[in-house]
Ligand SMILES: NC(=O)C1=CN([C@@H]2O[C@H](COP(=O)(O)OP(=O)(O)OC[C@H]3O[C@@H](n4cnc5c(N)ncnc54)[C@H](OP(=O)(O)O)[C@@H]3O)[C@@H](O)[C@H]2O)C=CC1
C-alpha cells in the first residue's frame with residue numbers, strides 16, 4: 001500500500017481525488033491539506049464524505065511527509081511551488097494538477113502567470129502528463145505536471161493528426177466550453193447561480209493561459225503555427241467540450257483520419273473514438289475518466305471538425321493524476337478509475 005497526501009483537499013479537484021482514491025486498491029489516504037478549512041472533519045468540508053474513515057484536514061506544513069509516498073497537489077497555481085519542492089525532498093512522487101510545472105520554459109511561465117517561477121530547477125525533468133502521450137516517460141517519474149483541463153481535451157483531439165502530419169500548418173481553431181467547477185470552489189461573483197445559469201459566454205478571448213500550453217505541446221509533435229482558442233462558460237457543473245477545426249493536408253480524407261484516430265487510441269482504456277455519426281456529449285463522460293472523440297467532415301471540402309469531451313474534474317485533472325501515478329508505479333493505469341459515467 002502507498003500512503004497519499006492530498007494538498008488542497010478542500011477544493012474541487014482535491015475532493016475528486018479523494019472520491020476516486022477511496023476505491024483505489026493500492027493507495028491509502030493518509031493526509032488531507034486545507035487552508036481556510038484546515039483542522040476540520042472532512043465530512044464537514046464536503047458533506048458527501050461524512051461517515052468515511054478519512055483524516056482531518058491540516059495545514060500543509062503540519063503534514064508529516066516522512067509517512068507519505070505520494071502527494072497529489074491540487075493547489076491554485078503559484079501557491080504550491082515551494083510546498084512541492086519541499087515534498088520532493090521526502091516523498092517518492094508528486095503529481096501536480098496545477099499549472100505550475102506544465103510550461104518547461106520559466107520565462108514563458110513568468111510571462112503567462114505574471115510572476116517568476118520559484119522552483120525552475122524542476123522544470124527540465126518533470127513529465128508533462130497527458131497520459132496517452134507520456135507512457136514512456138511516466139515509469140519512475142518523480143514529478144508529473146498534469147495538463148490543464150482545456151489542453152487535455154483539445155490535445156487528445158489534435159495530437160494523433162499532428163503526429164501523422166495530417167493537418168496543414170494553418171492556424172488551428174479550438175472552440176471550447178467548460179462547466180463551472182473548472183473555476184474552483186471559492187466564492188466568486190461571476191460564478192453565482194444568477195450569473196451563470198440560463199446563459200453562456202466566452203471569456204479570456206484571445207489570451208487564455210492555456211493557449212501557450214497547447215502551443216508548447218503541439219510544437220513538440222510537429223505543429224509549429226499559433227492556435228486560436230476561445231473558452232466559454234456554460235451552465236453545467238462538470239464537463240468540457242472542445243470543437244477543433246483543422247485543414248487536412250495532402251489527400252487525407254476524413255474517413256482515413258477517423259481510422260487513424262481509432263488505431264492510435266485502440267489500446268487506450270480511457271479514450272474512445274466514436275463511429276461516424278455518433279455525437280460526443282459531456283453527459284456521457286460525467287464523473288468518469290473517459291474521453292470521447294468524434295472525427296467529422298466539415299461542409300468545406302478538405303477540413304475536418306474534431307470534437308472531444310471529458311469531465312474537467314476527472315480526466316481533466318484528478319482522474320488523469322491518478323492514471324499518471326498508476327503508471328509511475330508500473331501498475332495497471334485503470335486502478336481506482338473503473339467507475340462508469342453518471343448518466344443521466
Ligand atoms: N477545477 C478544475 O476543473 C481544474 C482545476 N485545475 C487546477 O487544479 C488546482 C486546484 O483547482 P480547484 O480544486 O478547482 O481549486 P479550489 O479553489 O476548489 O481549491 C483550492 C484548494 O487549495 C487550497 N488553497 C488555496 N490557497 C492556498 C494557499 N495559499 N495555501 C495552501 N492551500 C491553499 C484551498 O484551501 P481552502 O479552501 O481550505 O482555503 C483548496 O483546498 C488549480 O491549480 C486549478 O487550476 C486543473 C484542471 C481542472
Ligand SMILES: CC(=O)N[C@@H](CCC(=O)OP(=O)(O)O)C(=O)O
Nearest residue numbers: 097098099148149178180182183
Ligand atoms: C471556468 C474556469 O474558469 N475554468 C478555468 C479552467 C482552467 C483550469 O482549471 O485549469 P488550470 O489548471 O490551468 O488552472 C479557466 O478557464 O481558467
